[in-house]
Amino acid sequence: MSAPRCRQRAPGRRRERGVALLIALILVALAAILATKLTFDGWLERRRTIGILATEQAFHFGLGAEALAADVLSQSAQGVQQISPNGQSSASSSSSSSTTQPSNPNQVTLAQPWAQPTQPLPITPQDDPEGEPIGTLQGALEDMQGRFNLNNLGHIIVQNGQQIQDPQPLQQFQRLLVSVGLEPRWAGIARDWIDADDQPGQPDGAEDSVYTSQTPPYRTGNWPMMSPSELMNMPGFGADRYRKIAPYVTALPTATATINVCTAPALVLESLADNLSGEYSGSPEVLVNGRKTGCFPDVPTFKNVLGPQVAAQIASRFSDTSSYFRLTTRVTLGTTEFTLYSLLYRGSGGKVTPLLRTFGTL
Numbered sequence: 001m002s003a004p005r006c007r008q009r010a011p012g013r014r015r016e017r018g019v020a021l022l023i024a025l026i027l028v029a030l031a032a033i034l035a036t037k038l039t040f041d042g043w044l045e046r047r048r049t050i051g052i053l054a055t056e057q058a059f060h061f062g063l064g065a066e067a068l069a070a071d072v073l074s075q076s077a078q079g080v081q082q083i084s085p086n087g088q089s090s091a092s093s094s095s096s097s098s099t100t101q102p103s104n105p106n107q108v109t110l111a112q113p114w115a116q117p118t119q120p121l122p123i124t125p126q127d128d129p130e131g132e133p134i135g136t137l138q139g140a141l142e143d144m145q146g147r148f149n150l151n152n153l154g155h156i157i158v159q160n161g162q163q164i165q166d167p168q169p170l171q172q173f174q175r176l177l178v179s180v181g182l183e184p185r186w187a188g189i190a191r192d193w194i195d196a197d198d199q200p201g202q203p204d205g206a207e208d209s210v211y212t213s214q215t216p217p218y219r220t221g222n223w224p225m226m227s228p229s230e231l232m233n234m235p236g237f238g239a240d241r242y243r244k245i246a247p248y249v250t251a252l253p254t255a256t257a258t259i260n261v262c263t264a265p266a267l268v269l270e271s272l273a274d275n276l277s278g279e280y281s282g283s284p285e286v287l288v289n290g291r292k293t294g295c296f297p298d299v300p301t302f303k304n305v306l307g308p309q310v311a312a313q314i315a316s317r318f319s320d321t322s323s324y325f326r327l328t329t330r331v332t333l334g335t336t337e338f339t340l341y342s343l344l345y346r347g348s349g350g351k352v353t354p355l356l357r358t359f360g361t362l
Helices: 009-079 150-154 167-179 184-192 229-235 237-250 265-272 284-290 299-306 308-313
Strands: 121-123 135-143 154-161 160-166 324-333 338-346 350-360
Touching: 009 135, 009 184, 009 338, 009 350, 150 167, 150 184, 150 229, 167 184, 167 237, 167 265, 184 229, 229 237, 265 350
Parallel strands: none
Antiparallel strands: 121 135, 135 324, 154 160, 324 338, 338 350
């Protein structure tokens, strides 16, 4: 009997099996990657859809807040008694604790109901008003005539039969810039951004020749500002400077907006004249406490502080009334946060008209 022989596999067949196994592993990995990608893309698409729907819903909630604010401003103009947040009845013309009535029935003060802080309102499902809130809504109104209107820089007056740029708004903005720690030269550059010509109005002004040399190049606006953030278009101004001046400026669709002495911050009041430096910013608590019950300083008092000569020179620059208000509405729906800024104009008879809406930024 012959001895059994060992049978060996050919090396080529082993290599073929190894390649087949490797291909199978690669195919499984590719299938897993594809499945993961499809799952992730589907999740992203769902989140994107949910975010878009929530933003649309938040926008409509913002419009609802806008209508409510318009109603509050309208009633305030008509002197309707309302319930303030502390539960006390108050008239729009003065606080309930005030002992004197304003001489101007159209006076706008920070003691009126429209200016009082509000608490976040819960948003509940339409089909279950008593159910768990799905978000919150909060709004706040601010008097925009308590700020310096940048478009006043473009005001034109007639002097000796010729049209010239009004120097008073320029001087006022220069004082305001200095008071917040900025260089006064930015006032002339801002006016050149607004005016219609292409000639620098000040030695440190800037027109197209400056802006077209930037990277990337662009031109001056040559048009009234739509937003105070346009100040950052000025070469070198930057976000840091803007943050310093932003609480004190606005951009209203007029070049003759007056400063409301009843609502303006101390630095804005002091920017109206050279002789007011430190008059109100030196004791900020006096200004805050005086405005809890009405207008402070009232127009006669402010004129006395200015002096008769200065008061006569800038009489058209201040008042105790306002027509422009900004509503800031913040809506939260789940993880979506939405901010709507609405510029509201209150005309004769208390009619309120939205003039401009911006989302997320001023």
